[in-house]
Amino acid sequence: MKIGIISDIHGNLEALNVVLERIKGADKRVCLGDLVGYGPNPNECIKIVRDMNIPTVAGNHDKASIGEMDLTWFNRNARDAVIWTKKELSEENTEYLKCLPLTVEFDDFEIVHGSLRDPLSEYVTSIAEAVPTLEQMKKPLCFVGHSHKPLCVVKTKDGKYDGWQLQDGDVVRLKEFEKALVNVGGVGQPRDGDPRASYGVYDNEKKEVSIYRVPYNIERVQEKMREKGLPEPLIERLKYGV
Ligand code: ZN
Secondary structure: OEEEEEOOOOOOHHHHHHHHHHOOOOOEEEEOOOOOOOOOOHHHHHHHHHHOOOOEOOOHHHHHOOOOOOHHHOOHHHHHHHHHHHHHOOHHHHHHHHOOOOEEEOOOOEEEOOOOOOOOOOOOOOHHHHHHHHHHOOOOEEEEOOOOOOEEEEEEOOOOEEEEEOOOOOEEEHHHEEEEEEEOOOOOOOOOOOOOEEEEEEEOOOOEEEEEEEOOOHHHHHHHHHHOOOOHHHHHHHHHOO
16 A cells, blocks of 8 residues: 655645645555645645545644644744734634644554654654654654654664655665654655655555655745735745755
């Protein structure tokens, strides 16, 4: 079975549509949270994920946009976008976000937005930051989002830890390791210097996770953000993938 892994959509409908088109042949899809915040189409993105019944965990922006997270954790631009998103969200979609769980376990993998130690807030961007989650995992594989940077940290069969960044076309061969934590990068706001939308595909027969990047119409999203009065630095950064 092939499972499409998407994360950090952030109200970016153009990026979401392009990624979903790429994984339309997958048997299943899962989402690692942050459906909203930053981007101009929060309701449209939630509707797609809901209508497709994609299992999803809550992200910090999802919680903040329904008033369930302290905004002092957010920088000014992110905060302004959260406040805009909160006003924009339909009642139905607000209810949907309220019901999202923090973690979900499947047969042979689990998902969380930040880390298992701190599901909403902790960024895993290094080996050291990944170790607590690797030790807490109930399954051999855990997908995380939140940093918007594709990354893999593994525990090897002789009990050592190793980690590396992932790029377009990279494959993580899980059979070589005891456990693995994988960040598939962000669909709607990549931050690793590559502006293309990022996603993963997990083949649970081959036991491989592949990372892919796909271009989308960034200008169209920027136009919509300007129309809606979203902060200019958030508009600019999409072009650079930072
Ligand atoms: Zn995010």
